[in-house]
Amino acid sequence: MKKFSDAITVAAFLMILLMFALSTVFFQNNASFAEVYSDCGSVSETVQEFVRLNFPMSSNWRNLYASLLVNSGRVQFDNIYLAGDRLVKLDDEDRSERIAANVEQINDFAEGLDQSLYIMLCPTAAGIYRADLPAYVSQNDQKERINNVYMMLDKKIVSIDAFYPLYSARDEYVYYRTEDLWTPFGAYYAYCESVRQLGLKAQKMDNYDQEYAISSFTGSLYSKAMYEGIAPDRINIFRSKYQSPVTSVELFDGDESRTAESVYFRSALKTSAKTDVFLLGDRYERVDVKTDLEGSPSLLIIKGSYANTLVPFYTPHFSRITVVDPARLKKNKRSLSDVVDLSEYDQILIMFDIDSFSKNSSFDVL
Amino acid sequence: MISLSFVYFFLPVFILAYYFTPPKLKWVTAVAGSVIYLFSVEPAALIPLTVSYLSAYICGIIISNSKKGSLPAKIGLASAVMLNSAVYLLFHRTAYDGADLITSIGGRSLFRDLTIVGAAVYPLNAVSYCIDIYRGKYKCEDSFGIVAEYISFLPTLPAGPLLRFDKLRDRLKAPEADIELGAKGVRLFCLGLFRKILLSNTVYELWRNIMDVPPDSLPMITAWIGMAAFGLFVYFEISSFSYMAEGLAGLMGFDIPSNFNKPYAACSFRELVKRFNCSLFRWSHDYIYKSIAAPGMAKVFKLFAFVVTVVFGALWYGFSIRCYLFAAAIVLVMLAEKLIEPALKKLPRAVRRVLFIIVLLMILPLMAIPVPSDASAYIMAMLGANTIAVDMLSEYLIQSYLLFIVACMVISGGFLSYFHKKKPGIAEYVSTIIQPVWVIAIMLICTAFIVSGDSSVFGYMF
Numbered sequence: 001m002k003k004f005s006d007a008i009t010v011a012a013f014l015m016i017l018l019m020f021a022l023s024t025v026f027f028q029n030n031a032s033f034a035e036v037y038s039d040c041g042s043v044s045e046t047v048q049e050f051v052r053l054n055f056p057m058s059s060n061w062r063n064l065y066a067s068l069l070v071n072s073g074r075v076q077f078d079n080i081y082l083a084g085d086r087l088v089k090l091d092d093e094d095r096s097e098r099i100a101a102n103v104e105q106i107n108d109f110a111e112g113l114d115q116s117l118y119i120m121l122c123p124t125a126a127g128i129y130r131a132d133l134p135a136y137v138s139q140n141d142q143k144e145r146i147n148n149v150y151m152m153l154d155k156k157i158v159s160i161d162a163f164y165p166l167y168s169a170r171d172e173y174v175y176y177r178t179e180d181l182w183t184p185f186g187a188y189y190a191y192c193e194s195v196r197q198l199g200l201k202a203q204k205m206d207n208y209d210q211e212y213a214i215s216s217f218t219g220s221l222y223s224k225a226m227y228e229g230i231a232p233d234r235i236n237i238f239r240s241k242y243q244s245p246v247t248s249v250e251l252f253d254g255d256e257s258r259t260a261e262s263v264y265f266r267s268a269l270k271t272s273a274k275t276d277v278f279l280l281g282d283r284y285e286r287v288d289v290k291t292d293l294e295g296s297p298s299l300l301i302i303k304g305s306y307a308n309t310l311v312p313f314y315t316p317h318f319s320r321i322t323v324v325d326p327a328r329l330k331k332n333k334r335s336l337s338d339v340v341d342l343s344e345y346d347q348i349l350i351m352f353d354i355d356s357f358s359k360n361s362s363f364d365v366l
Numbered sequence: 367m368i369s370l371s372f373v374y375f376f377l378p379v380f381i382l383a384y385y386f387t388p389p390k391l392k393w394v395t396a397v398a399g400s401v402i403y404l405f406s407v408e409p410a411a412l413i414p415l416t417v418s419y420l421s422a423y424i425c426g427i428i429i430s431n432s433k434k435g436s437l438p439a440k441i442g443l444a445s446a447v448m449l450n451s452a453v454y455l456l457f458h459r460t461a462y463d464g465a466d467l468i469t470s471i472g473g474r475s476l477f478r479d480l481t482i483v484g485a486a487v488y489p490l491n492a493v494s495y496c497i498d499i500y501r502g503k504y505k506c507e508d509s510f511g512i513v514a515e516y517i518s519f520l521p522t523l524p525a526g527p528l529l530r531f532d533k534l535r536d537r538l539k540a541p542e543a544d545i546e547l548g549a550k551g552v553r554l555f556c557l558g559l560f561r562k563i564l565l566s567n568t569v570y571e572l573w574r575n576i577m578d579v580p581p582d583s584l585p586m587i588t589a590w591i592g593m594a595a596f597g598l599f600v601y602f603e604i605s606s607f608s609y610m611a612e613g614l615a616g617l618m619g620f621d622i623p624s625n626f627n628k629p630y631a632a633c634s635f636r637e638l639v640k641r642f643n644c645s646l647f648r649w650s651h652d653y654i655y656k657s658i659a660a661p662g663m664a665k666v667f668k669l670f671a672f673v674v675t676v677v678f679g680a681l682w683y684g685f686s687i688r689c690y691l692f693a694a695a696i697v698l699v700m701l702a703e704k705l706i707e708p709a710l711k712k713l714p715r716a717v718r719r720v721l722f723i724i725v726l727l728m729i730l731p732l733m734a735i736p737v738p739s740d741a742s743a744y745i746m747a748m749l750g751a752n753t754i755a756v757d758m759l760s761e762y763l764i765q766s767y768l769l770f771i772v773a774c775m776v777i778s779g780g781f782l783s784y785f786h787k788k789k790p791g792i793a794e795y796v797s798t799i800i801q802p803v804w805v806i807a808i809m810l811i812c813t814a815f816i817v818s819g820d821s822s823v824f825g826y827m828f
Contacts, residue, residue: 002798006549009802010617013552016809017378024374044406051371055817065818068811072769134766136758226818 020056028054062226070227075134077225083125083132086177087221087230090126090137095358099149105363106350107154113342119153119350120194121146121357122162122182122306125175142354143167149357160197165189176233179219181275184236184309191313198299198347200317208238213266217274235274237264238312245291246315251284252339254332263289263312278308285328286339287311289321297346302326302336302366304352320344330362370816373559376403380520381617385543392541393511396618400518404483411482414453414489415518421449422492423513429499430506439500446496450489457485460684470685484523486682490649491517495531497653504532512538521614525607527625527645534620543619549801551616556808558609563815565777566602568770569595572763573734581735581743585754589747591763591771593727596734598774600683601629604643628780633718634710635700638726639679646682650675673697683733688741692733699725 031053033046040046055061066077075082080089110117126133127142143163150159166174166182166189174186182190192202216232249260268276279287282305289311298320301307307323314321322340329336342348352360380399387395404411428442459466459482495516499506507513515538516531576584576592584592608625615622629642639647659671680693703710710718728745735741746752 001795003545005798005801006545009552009805010545010548012802012806013556013809014378014381016806017374018382020813021374021378047371047375047406048369051369051375052817055370055374058817061814061817064811064814068814073766075766134758134762136762 023056024051024054028056030054059226063228066225066227067229070229077227080221080225081126081133081137082225082227082230083129085230086125086129086132086175087225087227088125088129088133089180089221089355090133091124091355091358092137093359098361099358100152102357102360102363103149103152105366106157109363109366110154110157113348115342115346115348116158117156117348117350118158118160118194118197119150120160120162120190121149121352121354122190123166124180124353124355125182127163127354128166128170128175145358146354149354158197160194162190162193165193176219176275177230178217178222178233179275180221181219182306182309183233184238184312187306187309188238188313191310194310194349194351195314195317198317198349203240203313203316207241209241211237211239213237213264213277214269214274219275235269235277237277240316244315245293246289247292248288248290249279250288250290251280252286252288253284253328263315275308279311279323281305281308282325282328285325285332285334287323289315289323291315291319291321293317293319295319298322298344300324300340300342300345300348302348302350304356304360306353306356307351310351326362326365327360329365335365370813372403373813373816376406377614384618389541393509393515393538396515396520397511397518400484400515400520400523403520403523404518407483411457411484414457414482414485417449417453418488418492418517419510419514421446422495422517423510425496426499426506426513429496434500434502443496443500447493450492454485454489457482458489458685460486467685470687470690484518487522487526487528488517490528491519491531494528494649494653497657498531504535507531507535509539519615521611521618521620521622524611525604526643527608527611527622528649529622529645534622537620541619547616547619547621549616550621551613551618552805553613553801554609554616555613556805556812558606558611558613559812560606560808561602561609561777562606563812565770565774566599566606567815568767569598569602569774572767572770573599575759575763577735579759581740581747582752583754584744584747584752585757585760586747586750586752587756588760588763589744590727591760592744593730593734593748594771594775595767597630597727597730598771598778600733601626601642601778602774608643628778630723630775630778631719631780633715633722635696635703635722635726638722639676639696639700646679650679654678672700676700686736687738688733688736691738691741692729695729695732699729 031050033050036050036053037043037046040049069077070082077087079091080087082088106119123142123146130141146163153159166186169185169189172185173183174189175182188205195202213235215234217235218232222230222232244262246261246263249263251258251260263279265277265280268274268280273281275281276283293316296317296319299314299318299322301311301314301321301323303323303325311321311323322345324336324340326336329339336342376399380395384392384395384399401412401415404415425442425446429439429446432439432442455467457466495513498504507516512535516529516534519529519534522529573592573595576588576595579588581589605626612622612624623645625643625645627641627644629638632638632641655671655675658674659668676697677690677693680689680696683689710721713721728748731741731744731748732738735744743751
């Protein structure tokens with residue numbers, strides 16, 4: 001009996017090893033050896049990387065790994081934390097120098113403007129659900145960080161408080177559970193507050209029909225943590241019950257451009273970046289949204305990723321909304337004046353989440 | 367050994383090639399396996415390896431063919447010892463410590479960017495082979511292949527254990543697959559992998575979290591948790607590689623002795639050095655202590671031999687200042703232990719064990735922390751100098767790592783052996799049946815960790 005068990009043990013062990021080895025080499029096509037070799041250079045590193053990329057059942061292994069860690073009491077996956085029923089990305093690095101530089105560049109930008117400049121720094125889920133994070137990491141107070149930035153800004157820049165409306169609505173579905181972004185619900189609350197500051201009246205929630213664009217979506221936080229204990233997200237599209245005023249959407253990036261008729265890009269729902277359904281995410285340096293509301297003011301938004309979900313809510317108020325991504329401008333070696341004429345806009349809004357703002361190094365393009 | 371390419375490619379290919387090689391040529395497969403493994407990590411590793419191969423083989427023949435104590439024998443022995451000492455001192459650099467001898471004495475490392483796996487093992491194998499021949503323990507081996515297979519015995523290359531030629535000689539000359547030994551090998555390999563990936567890496571991660579806190583603001587409880595984590599890391603790190611070595615050797619048909627004997631169940635430092643990395647202790651005792659302190663020598667020579675032996679043992683883990691300090695602390699503690707031995711012996715074993723653990727944890731910061739002033743600040747924090755006992759970080763770490771810490775303490779304290787001793791017949795029967803199941807389960811769990819874990823944060827002692 002013992003001999004039989006021993007034989008089975010040795011055979012099973014070697015069979016499993018061989019099975020995975022053969023599967024890696026012959027049945028997975030994630031990356032070819034030649035491709036990996038061109039990136040790595042040495043044969044030894046290439047072998048390691050090739051095996052890592054082609055090892056079978058990668059997502060299953062990662063699920064098992066995350067479940068084992070969580071069941072043993074762990075709530076941290078690198079910089080992603082399990083906070084209640086959601087995953088939260090925490091950025092607790094001290095970036096005071098970067099923030100000071102950004103503030104200085106924005107103040108310089110404001111100095112040369114004739115029109116009003118607004119700024120809205122919104123919290124991320126880590127700021128709103130701070131109480132659900134482990135005690136020792138929850139020292140990071142985003143409200144305080146946002147207020148500190150507002151205090152440092154020139155008095156002529158109007159700051160918009162997005163923290164309070166989002167915190168008040170924290171029991172609603174305002175942030176995705178598996179993605180480091182707010183949902184259209186979160187964006188709606190920030191829209192209400194911001195549009196009031198811009199001197200306009202927000203549309204009521206009743207004016208929208210909510211369409212479930214996708215009901216089972218797992219975002220980038222899930223892809224990193226691979227913990228299956230988190231319920232998938234859904235992406236809602238807020239459709240006005242009345243006719244959409246949008247007449248054209250033009251997107252530009254370098255020499256590339258494309259035109260659309262809507263601010264929603266359903267093709268993105270078929271890709272891995274599903275939240276790009278809003279303005280195609282951060283793929284373009286400039287997006288021009290034109291509406292049939294002639295005579296209404298025009299708005300320039302200098303944005304981070306969070307603004308993509310917000311822009312559709314602004315369309316009933318402006319004749320033209322131009323969205324500019326300074327990070328892409330910098331990447332394309334352009335400045336703001338290369339892509340827009342500031343005198344064409346009645347109002348300018350800088351809109352970022354506090355984490356992206358703190359590490360953004362592209363405000364020199366303004 | 368802890369990579370997908372080693373476990374899922376090199377290992378099965380090597381084992382199957384070894385099985386299917388005719389017995390007379392198995393040494394070729396074994397030596398080729400070692401050479402390929404070392405070459406894949408660092409091609410330059412073949413230079414010191416070749417020096418060890420040739421010096422052991424040629425000097426072994428010279429010593430063996432000369433009269434005992436004659437000049438040629440002495441020259442042969444001195445050459446082997448010097449050449450292999452040079453290999454050891456120049457190329458041995460632990461991953462945790464990062465310093466070799468030259469950098470530790472303020473020079474510029476000749477081989478800073480090279481990772482020479484096995485430089486802590488094969489020169490020592492070569493030295494022990496030549497000294498044993500000189501002492502007349504056995505005759506030299508005529509076959510270069512057999513000597514080379516022993517010197518660079520693949521399973522032991524990463525971190526030992528250090529083996530003796532006479533214990534392996536018969537098996538090296540007449541290799542034979544043994545299914546019982548093979549199954550034991552699979553069990554030990556999987557357990558070694560489990561210890562490294564789940565236990566060693568996790569306690570290292572805990573230690574890293576605590577190490578990030580400046581010692582002058584470290585709460586007392588956190589400081590003790592940190593040192594317990596470091597102590598467990600060192601144990602699980604080296605024992606895991608020893609388990610894997612035993613396992614791989616078992617799969618090749620070799621039954622090599624266990625390198626650890628419940629070290630943290632010891633009651634004194636004398637007991638600890640015999641239980642922790644036993645093969646290193648035996649090697650140091652036989653080839654360093656015995657070479658210096660001959661029977662009937664004055665006590666001062668014996669003390670000198672003792673100090674040299676302990677320092678050698680500590681420096682095996684690295685050459686930086688922290689290892690020297692730790693060696694000095696061990697020497698002092700062992701001398702103090704000797705002085706108060708009669709009083710200690712009157713205490714119950716449990717009390718002695720607690721005292722031993724407390725003293726060990728108090729001197730471990732010298733090994734754990736690279737800067738001596740930080741180490742002393744850490745020791746002060748353990749003594750409560752920072753006036754904080756516990757903070758939110760301690761609570762979080764206890765909550766997050768409690769299960770792992772308890773598991774590590776139970777295993778390292780030897781408490782699991784209680785169940786082995788009490789194992790009734792029916793349990794043995796059941797364990798035989800479920801053996802393949804738990805072995806595969808452990809293998810799959812380890813695979814999940816290797817695939818998913820960020821290997822860049824793995825802590826490596828060697």
